[in-house]
Amino acid sequence: MKPIRIALTKGRLEKDTTRLFEQMGLDCTELLQKGRKLILSIPNAGLEVVLAKAADVITYIENGVCDLGVVGKDTIMEYGGSFFEVMDLGFGRCRFALAGKKGADFYAGYGEKTIATKYPNVSRGFFKGKGMDIRVVRIEGSVELAPLLGLADGIVDIVETGTTLRENGLEVIEDVAPISARVIVNTVSMKLRKAEIEGLLHRMEQALDLKNKGE
Amino acid sequence: MLKNQLITPEGTKDDLFEEASVCRRIAQRLCGLFEKRGFAEVVTPGLEFLDVFSVEGHSIPTEYMFKLTDPKGRLLVIRPDSTLPIARLCATRLKGELLPLRLYYNQAVYSSNPALRGRSDEVKQAGVELIGVQSKLADLEILSLALKSLEELGSPSFRLEIGHIGFFNILADSLCLDAAAREELRLLIEVKNYPAVGDILDRFSGRKEALILKQLPRLFGGEEVFRQASALIENSEAAPILSYLQQLYESLQKLGLGDQVSVDLGIVNRTDYYTGVVFKGYLEGYGEPILSGGRYDRLLASFGEEAPAIGFAVHIDAAARTLMREQEVRIPPAERLIFAEPGREMEAIHYLNELTSQGVKAELSLFSTWEESLEYAEKRGISRLEKPGLSSSGGKVQ
Numbered sequence: 001m002k003p004i005r006i007a008l009t010k011g012r013l014e015k016d017t018t019r020l021f022e023q024m025g026l027d028c029t030e031l032l033q034k035g036r037k038l039i040l041s042i043p044n045a046g047l048e049v050v051l052a053k054a055a056d057v058i059t060y061i062e063n064g065v066c067d068l069g070v071v072g073k074d075t076i077m078e079y080g081g082s083f084f085e086v087m088d089l090g091f092g093r094c095r096f097a098l099a100g101k102k103g104a105d106f107y108a109g110y111g112e113k114t115i116a117t118k119y120p121n122v123s124r125g126f127f128k129g130k131g132m133d134i135r136v137v138r139i140e141g142s143v144e145l146a147p148l149l150g151l152a153d154g155i156v157d158i159v160e161t162g163t164t165l166r167e168n169g170l171e172v173i174e175d176v177a178p179i180s181a182r183v184i185v186n187t188v189s190m191k192l193r194k195a196e197i198e199g200l201l202h203r204m205e206q207a208l209d210l211k212n213k214g215e
Numbered sequence: 216m217l218k219n220q221l222i223t224p225e226g227t228k229d230d231l232f233e234e235a236s237v238c239r240r241i242a243q244r245l246c247g248l249f250e251k252r253g254f255a256e257v258v259t260p261g262l263e264f265l266d267v268f269s270v271e272g273h274s275i276p277t278e279y280m281f282k283l284t285d286p287k288g289r290l291l292v293i294r295p296d297s298t299l300p301i302a303r304l305c306a307t308r309l310k311g312e313l314l315p316l317r318l319y320y321n322q323a324v325y326s327s328n329p330a331l332r333g334r335s336d337e338v339k340q341a342g343v344e345l346i347g348v349q350s351k352l353a354d355l356e357i358l359s360l361a362l363k364s365l366e367e368l369g370s371p372s373f374r375l376e377i378g379h380i381g382f383f384n385i386l387a388d389s390l391c392l393d394a395a396a397r398e399e400l401r402l403l404i405e406v407k408n409y410p411a412v413g414d415i416l417d418r419f420s421g422r423k424e425a426l427i428l429k430q431l432p433r434l435f436g437g438e439e440v441f442r443q444a445s446a447l448i449e450n451s452e453a454a455p456i457l458s459y460l461q462q463l464y465e466s467l468q469k470l471g472l473g474d475q476v477s478v479d480l481g482i483v484n485r486t487d488y489y490t491g492v493v494f495k496g497y498l499e500g501y502g503e504p505i506l507s508g509g510r511y512d513r514l515l516a517s518f519g520e521e522a523p524a525i526g527f528a529v530h531i532d533a534a535a536r537t538l539m540r541e542q543e544v545r546i547p548p549a550e551r552l553i554f555a556e557p558g559r560e561m562e563a564i565h566y567l568n569e570l571t572s573q574g575v576k577a578e579l580s581l582f583s584t585w586e587e588s589l590e591y592a593e594k595r596g597i598s599r600l601e602k603p604g605l606s607s608s609g610g611k612v613q
Contacts, residue, residue, distance in 0.1 A: 064502015082503075087410070187504075
């Protein structure tokens, strides 16, 4: 039988998911000592794990080369795509927010607003909902710099604690959307390997419930 | 040299040798099947007016169509789909024809996809439309033809999945959701976002329709789905739909394909376009449906002709790609290479004609010496070199 191939987003989501897999009693030795290997196997469970950057997880799932993936809602909102989004894992929790200079009225005046962001689609979508035209500037590094340098009126970015914002004289103006880790599934795998995938999802759900009760 | 002289536009490609012939063989097999089942071929133009595709619920949004203008400044598109042109055809040149009409097509469709996702902008499709009859028998005819088409692709592991657009439409109507909330719910059911569907529907605490909708995305699989659904759905407005779908499922079982037919009550794509049974076909090893179709009884009315219709399309390149995966792409060698001795070229060509008319795949050597021809034959994988009267093994031919 072909193993179920799982794509995990490298970094924090990978660690949280590995912990969840351990709670499910899976042998995660290869995941914990991965070295330079790109495809890791979980023995005796018929599972194979691939580590990838967030947006690549979506690409692999969409094209069906991986069956199941763990990715943040932020990536799903920005990149879209066609797949099933079946479970909210609850960890990796943070939010998208609109932030600007402390004390400044972002919505004041008739001038077009400029938003600096790593998430142009999320930003456009948010302001489209308000019927507002904005100019979006894509920034790859610290977006907080853009309003400080006068390039942008505000930023749309992921906010966890808000410390970076505070230390740079910025504040949250409005929440855009909550974010957490999601399980996504290829649409064809879900149908052709229903029993295996639903079984796995069920075990993940049980482990999550157990963990939540423990906390 | 110009900048883009050596490349093809993103989302397009050249089909070489095996790729081209596998695509053609698949198309031929499907078209042969459609012909034998009494469907007649139509070819619609590659360019159409944009207006033809400005129909509610059309699968390709205007922004993804390739557009150009005619000399009068009217907007044209490069054909993004074959069903709408056929609907146009039925409402005009085929108006008043004896019904039912059984039509098939085998042509490419074009749409621009978001870049760098590995999607094709040019997709070869073969498909059928059965126009003028709305009945269980008509549905069964098309569903069984879809199954036969999947079988015809030659891979043993295929699956046809059936659903009905009525579940969502009837249940959502009864909750009186406004358009935005209805679309939000539809999208969440489409992507099987179980938790978010639950969150929305918990607002209608205890309403039977909300409870059914909440379960809808989970109701997919084999026969057990009908058992799970019937307790939930009985006495609701959706009950007749469930029993209809079950009748279709049980009828298809009689074709002896067992678990190659499955159901998904949570198919909710294009709810304003489809009106009845909807279905998708899958091949193992390909991440997207390879066949899709459904009943669309309102479409022809938007072209001014009231007539029910049902049809499906098969994605030929996807099928070819899945079937040839891991196969090496090379030029299939001829069986014989014919050497043309200087001064006796026409004899060689005459012999070549003779061989090909006997059904032997033969190629003319364009080299002027026997040795060069032999070397070429070896490299190309052609097993016999011949000249009129003599073969490489030294034996007389004929």
